[in-house]
Amino acid sequence: MFGDRLSAAVSACGAPVCVGLDPVLERLPDASGEPLAAVERFCTGVLDAVAGVAPVVKIQSACFERYGWAGVRLLESLIVGGRERGLLVINDAKRGDIAISATHYAKALLSGDAAADALTVNGYLGVDAVEPFVAVAEREGAGLFVLVRTSNPGAETFQGVGIEGGGDVSSAMARMVRGVGAGLVGASGLSSVGAVVGATKPEVAERLRGEMPEQVFLLPGYGAQGGDASGLRRFATERGDGVLVTASRSVIYAGEGAGWREAVRGAAERMRDEVGAALG
Numbered sequence: 001m002f003g004d005r006l007s008a009a010v011s012a013c014g015a016p017v018c019v020g021l022d023p024v025l026e027r028l029p030d031a032s033g034e035p036l037a038a039v040e041r042f043c044t045g046v047l048d049a050v051a052g053v054a055p056v057v058k059i060q061s062a063c064f065e066r067y068g069w070a071g072v073r074l075l076e077s078l079i080v081g082g083r084e085r086g087l088l089v090i091n092d093a094k095r096g097d098i099a100i101s102a103t104h105y106a107k108a109l110l111s112g113d114a115a116a117d118a119l120t121v122n123g124y125l126g127v128d129a130v131e132p133f134v135a136v137a138e139r140e141g142a143g144l145f146v147l148v149r150t151s152n153p154g155a156e157t158f159q160g161v162g163i164e165g166g167g168d169v170s171s172a173m174a175r176m177v178r179g180v181g182a183g184l185v186g187a188s189g190l191s192s193v194g195a196v197v198g199a200t201k202p203e204v205a206e207r208l209r210g211e212m213p214e215q216v217f218l219l220p221g222y223g224a225q226g227g228d229a230s231g232l233r234r235f236a237t238e239r240g241d242g243v244l245v246t247a248s249r250s251v252i253y254a255g256e257g258a259g260w261r262e263a264v265r266g267a268a269e270r271m272r273d274e275v276g277a278a279l280g
């Protein structure tokens with residue numbers, strides 16, 4: 001099960017950190033030549049640099065989809081390349097639709113040779129729209145991270161709206177995520193159905209943890225969006241696990257010039273050490 005595989009990978013690397021691949025041509029240390037070739041060179045270099053430091057990488061699908069079929073083909077080859085380097089790979093595609101279409105998305109992204117280990121899902125269409133992803137994830141031994149409380153400031157517009165009976169809209173989502181993930185809790189005590197919760201939102205961490213005791217929280221917003229290590233313990237389970245802190249720009253654009261790969265590795269190591277120390 002994905003929850004157990006993630007738990008083992010985190011133990012082997014020493015801290016629950018994930019490096020995000022969000023390649024933007026203008027920011028690449030070497031953007032020479034054909035754009036997608038430059039993106040490929042960069043992403044391959046990042047995978048080489050972080051393998052063995054971070055257990056997980058998260059690839060932002062949008063950065064590749066914008067280049068059409070050739071971009072998607074590159075995305076798939078990076079998923080394969082990440083897994084070949086011993087990394088778990090999350091495809092951050094944030095899919096969601098009515099059940100029939102959700103099934104197509106789930107099969108497209110979670111099965112086959114270029115499938116990622118886990119996929120981000122938008123569950124705001126409701127439980128019937130998430131169940132097809134859960135069914136395919138279970139069959140494939142894959143994981144899901146369902147958006148619960150996102151890292152952006154505007155998340156509060158809807159996710160923070162109070163609901164009858166207590167809590168807010170994100171609480172209702174949390175309850176659904178726990179429910180659909182209940183059958184996928186492995187020996188680690190963690191479900192293969194996790195939740196996306198912003199590292200920028202420590203003020204709701206304990207409440208969401210109480211609502212989702214078995215979920216791994218994928219925590220974006222660390223670094224470039226202002227999230228830091230000080231609030232991390234609040235998101236974790238009593239055991240100190242159940243979190244996966246992810247950062248993209250603050251790690252992958254850490255260096256320029258010929259030594260950029262070493263700078264990326266150094267930034268990933270610093271993040272691993274900070275996160276490890278914060279979680280104890």
Ligand SMILES: O=c1ccn([C@@H]2O[C@H](COP(=O)(O)O)[C@@H](O)[C@H]2O)c(=O)[nH]1
Nearest residue numbers: 022060150151220221224225247248249
């Ligand atoms: O709530 C969310 C959900 C997803 N993301 C994604 O994570 C990375 C963050 O990049 P940084 O450079 O570390 O800010 C990016 O791919 C987002 O689309 C998020 O930020 N918040």
